[in-house]
Amino acid sequence: MAAKRKGSSPDRLIRPLVRKLHGYVPGEQPNVRGLIKLNTNENPAPPSPKVIRAIRSAADERLRLYPDPAAQPLRETLAKFHGCRPENIIVGNGSDELLALATRAFVEPRQTGTIPLRQAAKQTIQYFTPSYSLYPILASIHGARCNEVKLPAGFELPDNDALRKGNWNFSAALTYITTPNAPSGRGYTTRDLTRLCEAQNGVTILDEAYVDFADEHSLRLAKRFPHVIVSRTFSKAYSLCFQRVGYFIGHPALIGALDRIRDSYNVNGLGQAAALATLSDTTYYRKQFKRIVRLREKTSAALEALGFDVLPSQANFIFARPTGLTAAEWFRQLRQRNIVTRWFDAPKVRNRLRITIGTETEMNRFLDITRSIFRQ
Template sequence: MKYWNKRLQKMTEYIPGEQPDNLNEFIKLNTNENPFPPSPAVLDALQKACNGDLRRYPNPNAQMVRELFAKKNSIAADNVFVANGSDEIFTLLFRGFIEPDGIAAFPYPSYALYYTMAEANGIAYDKITLDDNFDIPFDEFLKKKYNLVIIANPNNPTGKGVPIDQIKKFCSKFIGLLVVDEAYVDFYNETALPLIKEFDNIVITRSFSKSYSLAGLRVGLAIAQKDIIHGFIKLKDSYNVDRIAQAGAYAALLDDKGFKYSISMVRNNKEYLEESLEELGFQNVPSKANFVFTKHPNIDSKTIYEKLKENKILVRYFAGPIQSEYIRITVGTMMEIKKLIKVLSEIIPD
């Protein structure tokens, strides 16, 4: 810490979900990874990308990925930025799309990295608490002159979705930049993407980590009007997405059959998980994502988390107001879910 500057000393550190070294001994349901591997077509593309061309730098803008995503969504490639995961996009937003004396706002509870990235870049922010139904109180975001607002749709960790007409209504009133983090949108496909043609103050972010089973590659997208995308490209590192990641993302976008199969399997398993939890007396928050935010009236969530960990099952527990009452459970394979439910049935008091 001797050489840390004051901002680094003061900022809150983001703590990712546990990744134990002996991971194969655990059922891992704590970081919202897809329980199913990338499709054979994607794995084949990744293997073919491991060749002598790795001595060359990758395309600096991941142009093939930009063009393919644009074509599939009836937009221009100039409306798409390919990033080293969505996390890079959030970093660039705080670095170049808000003045140093500006102020940002985020819902709470939500993805804690928003708060961390704001602090890392010296940006002041407010947390706006979700309402009693875990919905976003958009009117609260209009009571102060915020320059940048980031919401997740569906939200993480609650899983609640936001109707697109509410986002559109907010955009029409908000004078700052709205970012809609759609890391989990593919599971139910309620996207705000069409709004980029209508509004110049909205950015949509996407991830290949969840629905495409490519968390290990670190690829994300930002979709917005062209001048915003040009800003991202101007700010980014020179070669921000490597050759192998570009090959995997491109192949994933091509493989509609594998993508749809994976999504249907996750949705089926999620419904089974929700029903099984309810049978044990859990109170689930309605989820549009690949996880369930839940609590039990007869045992505190931290105890559930700890007892599951003793049984080599990892779920996510968050400290802090409101969210500490719940655990977040990632949808796993059917075998993993059945094991989870069996252990929970032994933990929950009669």
């Protein structure tokens, strides 16, 4: 143990920016037997048996070796899957890693003092609220300017005229758009996103973490516009949160920039093996998507029958506003009965619960308990 120096708390060794930082608060991962976990949008189905076999057979004496630094076979397979080239793809330790790398590659840290608007835009990270709550944290970590733009009451994507009238900055260095949106579940059409992307000057990331549950995706925008990147993940739809594999698709110049600043072995070997095996069994996953979408619609209808307001969802979760009790109380009473959902204590969203679609049995139990809570 180091000797104590009077008046010299180790805090002073930490950068002021980091000292003041509030880290991202992930959804709880409680280790409680029998718990129904509907809080972090994980897929209730296991990965395909091919994936489990691939991980098992990769867990041998090769564990002592570094994995493929460029995730080359995975990038080649993804390129075939999406009809692009491996140079259009970078793989990350979850898409979260890539979202963070984008701040470092595309955004100047904030300078103090008065600076011209154009320069301020180069230091700006922009996103809608509510959307993925990691974005403001990434902006603070990087010391960037933040431009938060409120979505309308129904969480629809505003058109360009409405954005122009508000505080949207079409020249922000980096814009994140969650599509389908989280936590609302609202899908944004490719037509509307095209109009927005056409008007954008900075790098625009379409974060499609939940897109496999939606009617359409916007990959073609990443192929058409050099400033647009589409972000995807194996976590949600492909039941692979544990392995941490996500990827970006975009212009080779932007992808190359991210590649230069990533850690050499950023994607672990078992994750690469699991993702490759996933792509060899897409039939298995497509069945899961259909099942989840069917259950999503059934659960929404059941809650609507109770008089709740449920937003139309294009994701594997729903965002529901109860009547008769507050969302906070609904959350608390579900939690007492071993069902965990997500309640955000923030303006405009604290009157709703975000509920991940689980198995049929889990959703039946969730609905039975909800009915009994609201009957009381």
